[in-house]
Amino acid sequence: MREFAWRDGQVIRWxxxxxxxxxxxxxxxxxxxxxxxxxxxALSSRHxxxxxxxxxxxxxxQADGQxxxxxxxxxxxADLIRHWGLDDPVVVAHDYGGAVxxxxxxxxxxxxxxxALVDVxxxxxxxxxxxxLVAENAEVFAAxxxxxHEALVRAYVAVAAHRPLRAEDHDILVRPWxxxxxKAAFYRQIAQAGERYTxxxxxxxxxxxxxxxxxxxxxxxxxxxxxxxxxxxxxxxGELHVVPDAGHLIQLDAPERLTAILADWLARVGMVR
Numbered sequence: 001m002r003e004f005a006w007r008d009g010q011v012i013r014w015x016x017x018x019x020x021x022x023x024x025x026x027x028x029x030x031x032x033x034x035x036x037x038x039x040x041x042a043l044s045s046r047h048x049x050x051x052x053x054x055x056x057x058x059x060x061x062q063a064d065g066q067x068x069x070x071x072x073x074x075x076x077x078a079d080l081i082r083h084w085g086l087d088d089p090v091v092v093a094h095d096y097g098g099a100v101x102x103x104x105x106x107x108x109x110x111x112x113x114x115x116a117l118v119d120v121x122x123x124x125x126x127x128x129x130x131x132x133l134v135a136e137n138a139e140v141f142a143a144x145x146x147x148x149h150e151a152l153v154r155a156y157v158a159v160a161a162h163r164p165l166r167a168e169d170h171d172i173l174v175r176p177w178x179x180x181x182x183k184a185a186f187y188r189q190i191a192q193a194g195e196r197y198t199x200x201x202x203x204x205x206x207x208x209x210x211x212x213x214x215x216x217x218x219x220x221x222x223x224x225x226x227x228x229x230x231x232x233x234x235x236x237x238g239e240l241h242v243v244p245d246a247g248h249l250i251q252l253d254a255p256e257r258l259t260a261i262l263a264d265w266l267a268r269v270g271m272v273r
Contacts (some may be wrong), residue, residue, distance in 0.1 A: 025091075072151060073096075118250060153186060161253055211237070219245065
């Protein structure tokens with residue numbers, strides 16, 4: 001992956017490939033850009049696709065005392081888009097990345113041609129009971145022995161999918177959070193989460209003035225599908241697709257269906273040359 005030297009010595013790692021109009025993919029928590037890579041690859045024959053790991057995630061800098069809040073991630077996305085020299089990319093976001101992309105657009109005034117929101121964090125309340133428990137006791141969880149920490153992360157990741165994860169996929173999702181650095185980063189990003197960051201932008205959703213696609217797994221147990229209906233109804237002209245037999249990890253539960261939905265929508269918003 002390539003490197004973008006960001007603020008305070010942090011490095012954001014990113015990748016770009018394909019040919020055509022720009023599509024930027026944003027991951028969520030506790031994921032990395034690798035979750036989007038197969039779908040981005042499938043779309044890269046007609047689009048230049050951009051993948052990036054948020055600060056504190058994946059292969060980007062993970063450091064003690066690091067600010068990995070939603071506010072900071074929104075600023076990172078805006079700075080990256082400027083670094084790439086993109087005037088009006090389409091942004092495709094999942095989970096936490098939804099709030100990140102919405103903040104960059106609504107508060108950072110970063111122009112997008114269109115926005116796809118896939119099982120996103122956007123509406124209060126959000127965060128599972130486990131997520132809230134860890135947020136309130138991050139220092140306690142960070143002291144877990146390494147084998148217990150790995151078992152916890154593996155179990156946490158697994159329940160986000162509607163179907164059993166392949167061993168290879170499971171390992172890819174868990175790997176960034178192992179070892180001393182990854183372990184600390186895992187609890188740091190949960191500890192810094194907060195609904196105040198979505199409270200700041202939720203009243204602004206009716207002002208969105210661009211094509212917005214909302215895609216949701218019908219069996220998402222992390223962010224129930226009723227949020228998809230509410231979000232699509234709140235956004236003027238919001239288009240909704242609910243995918244059956246898919247959970248929060250829709251990229252792994254229904255990759256062909258998600259790719260087809262995105263490809264069709266990209267063509268309709270004028271992204272295919």
